Amino acid sequence: MTSGKPLRVAIQGERGAFSHQAAIGALGPEIEVLPRATFDELFDSVVDGLAERALVPIENSLHGSIHENYDRLKNRPLHIVGETQLRIRQCLIGRPGSSLGMIRRVASHPVALAQCRRFFAERPQVEAVSAYDTAGAVQDLMKGGLATQAAIASRLAAELYGGVVLLEGIEDDAENYTRFLLLAREAVKSEEPASKTSIVFVLDNRPGALYQALGVFAARKVDLCKLESRPLRGHPWEYSFYLDVLGDPCATAGEAIEELGRSCRELRILGSYPEGLSRNGV
Amino acid sequence: MTSGKPLRVAIQGERGAFSHQAAIGALGPEIEVLPRATFDELFDSVVDGLAERALVPIENSLHGSIHENYDRLKNRPLHIVGETQLRIRQCLIGRPGSSLGMIRRVASHPVALAQCRRFFAERPQVEAVSAYDTAGAVQDLMKGGLATQAAIASRLAAELYGGVVLLEGIEDDAENYTRFLLLAREAVKSEEPASKTSIVFVLDNRPGALYQALGVFAARKVDLCKLESRPLRGHPWEYSFYLDVLGDPCATAGEAIEELGRSCRELRILGSYPEGLSRNGV
Numbered sequence: 001m002t003s004g005k006p007l008r009v010a011i012q013g014e015r016g017a018f019s020h021q022a023a024i025g026a027l028g029p030e031i032e033v034l035p036r037a038t039f040d041e042l043f044d045s046v047v048d049g050l051a052e053r054a055l056v057p058i059e060n061s062l063h064g065s066i067h068e069n070y071d072r073l074k075n076r077p078l079h080i081v082g083e084t085q086l087r088i089r090q091c092l093i094g095r096p097g098s099s100l101g102m103i104r105r106v107a108s109h110p111v112a113l114a115q116c117r118r119f120f121a122e123r124p125q126v127e128a129v130s131a132y133d134t135a136g137a138v139q140d141l142m143k144g145g146l147a148t149q150a151a152i153a154s155r156l157a158a159e160l161y162g163g164v165v166l167l168e169g170i171e172d173d174a175e176n177y178t179r180f181l182l183l184a185r186e187a188v189k190s191e192e193p194a195s196k197t198s199i200v201f202v203l204d205n206r207p208g209a210l211y212q213a214l215g216v217f218a219a220r221k222v223d224l225c226k227l228e229s230r231p232l233r234g235h236p237w238e239y240s241f242y243l244d245v246l247g248d249p250c251a252t253a254g255e256a257i258e259e260l261g262r263s264c265r266e267l268r269i270l271g272s273y274p275e276g277l278s279r280n281g282v
Numbered sequence: 283m284t285s286g287k288p289l290r291v292a293i294q295g296e297r298g299a300f301s302h303q304a305a306i307g308a309l310g311p312e313i314e315v316l317p318r319a320t321f322d323e324l325f326d327s328v329v330d331g332l333a334e335r336a337l338v339p340i341e342n343s344l345h346g347s348i349h350e351n352y353d354r355l356k357n358r359p360l361h362i363v364g365e366t367q368l369r370i371r372q373c374l375i376g377r378p379g380s381s382l383g384m385i386r387r388v389a390s391h392p393v394a395l396a397q398c399r400r401f402f403a404e405r406p407q408v409e410a411v412s413a414y415d416t417a418g419a420v421q422d423l424m425k426g427g428l429a430t431q432a433a434i435a436s437r438l439a440a441e442l443y444g445g446v447v448l449l450e451g452i453e454d455d456a457e458n459y460t461r462f463l464l465l466a467r468e469a470v471k472s473e474e475p476a477s478k479t480s481i482v483f484v485l486d487n488r489p490g491a492l493y494q495a496l497g498v499f500a501a502r503k504v505d506l507c508k509l510e511s512r513p514l515r516g517h518p519w520e521y522s523f524y525l526d527v528l529g530d531p532c533a534t535a536g537e538a539i540e541e542l543g544r545s546c547r548e549l550r551i552l553g554s555y556p557e558g559l560s561r562n563g564v
Contacts, residue, residue: 059513059519060513061513061517061518061519062513062515063513064349064512064513065349067346067347067349173515173516175515175516175517175518177518177519179519207503207505207506208500208503208505210496210506210509211493211496211497211499211500212500214492214493214496215493217493218490218493218494221489221490223489223490224489224492225519226519227492227509227511228511229509229510230346231341231342231343231344231345231346233344233455233457234455234457235343235457236343236457236459237341237343237459237461237507237508
């Protein structure tokens with residue numbers, strides 16, 4: 001940042017959510033985080049200029065794509081200016097002075113609880129309690145209003161709300177990563193060169209159309225890393241395709257996208273950005 | 283049916299759910315319907331032999347694929363023996379003797395409520411109330427226990443529970459179809475010839491792999507109608523692909539699938555069946 005004002009970054013969820021942790025990882029600790037209750041509010045905060053960036057979860061390595069966020073990408077005039085990934089490490093968080101043996105009821109979001117089945121299976125005396133948010137469960141725990149002795153959330157949530165990490169990494173599957181996209185109102189030139197371009201396109205509804213579309217990349221040895229399809233409203237069993245294209249958007253990868261654009265019904269570039277974890281687009 | 287016993291068909295949801303309507307449309311009114319609360323129970327009812335068939339919603343033309351049911355298809359030893367589609371026509375259902383002007387509170391499943399935004403926007407005096415199931419909301423309405431005067435559900439739900447259809451087709455978007463798969467424990471030869479084959483495969487993680495996979499079909503002019511990807515557990519950012527292949531599985535389409543099977547890491551045929559609405563597999 002060149003100016004003194006911190007970058008305002010909207011996230012979905014409470015402070016201490018995994019999105020908050022990912023935002024700090026990608027953009028540094030000096031950002032101003034704007035918690036939003038829903039994904040629609042998250043996108044709108046950048047459209048409306050309340051935040052300079054939104055960090056949007058788009059895919060989890062266990063649960064798959066967050067498809068509704070692909071739809072929101074298509075329906076809003078925003079640009080992808082970066083991406084980051086976060087390993088999801090679930091922590092058992094108690095109140096200060098508590099210990100593992102005291103815990104009988106543990107609150108968290110149902111998805112987090114479902115990721116920690118082994119923890120509960122090994123402790124039949126411990127009950128799982130659903131909450132609306134992982135970090136929110138830690139906040140409620142600290143207020144003491146609930147009849148629970150612990151919550152499952154990120155280490156950051158423990159730090160922010162004054163909880164104690166009783167166990168770390170209690171998720172069943174260590175290969176649990178969430179990929180996030182960083183969105184802005186305008187395309188932003190990052191310090192690192194862009195190496196990935198996300199596009200959305202609609203093909204003519206004829207045999208072999210997708211094969212031919214992928215062929216413009218194969219012919220140039222341009223690598224693709226994610227293909228997603230979503231229904232086309234008003235056209236049952238027809239689809240929009242979302243594709244992540246690797247390579248320099250000003251060289252071969254960009255040429256391939258241009259060629260695809262000439263042969264399909266519609267194509268929009270959602271953004272070009274450096275692949276992977278980065279501090280770009282700030 | 284050759285025997286006198288009705289075919290037992292499991293559905294997710296209550297009697298009168300859209301799945302029930304689709305089951306009657308595909309298999310006729312003489313089936314025995316087994317309502318199941320969850321998708322896991324739906325699949326397990328056929329695995330365990332409690333039902334001869336399960337009718338599984340796999341895709342909606344507005345909301346997209348029901349991705350978790352793709353995962354369940356992969357993880358269970360079942361066969362797709364047919365498919366059917368149903369136009370979702372939402373009905374406003376009241377108690378006998380009620381009229382449209384009396385309605386102030388309307389209960390339904392949140393997805394059904396979201397599909398009828400125009401109905402509520404045009405009637406600011408009418409409140410939408412969330413319920414766990416469309417047909418269940420009609421059942422509750424008839425019991426009179428709730429402070430609602432109407433429910434949104436299928437016409438079948440009105441008929442089964444003695445409700446009155448006050449308005450039909452109140453969904454915002456008429457192009458609202460759900461596609462269902464009919465599952466059985468064993469592959470079943472249908473009366474109509476099979477014209478569609480569903481497969482799931484894992485490709486080697488190298489550039490151009492998907493393009494080459496689609497090429498075995500393009501080279502034979504075999505048409506594809508649905509491609510879906512799902513995360514491969516334990517391999518972040520790698521995917522299983524689900525593909526629906528059109529054509530005779532004993533001719534060119536089958537040859538293409540065989541060739542693909544030789545070149546990829548794993549491939550399973552989920553089933554061959556007649557495309558579209560059918561009374562097959564009984």
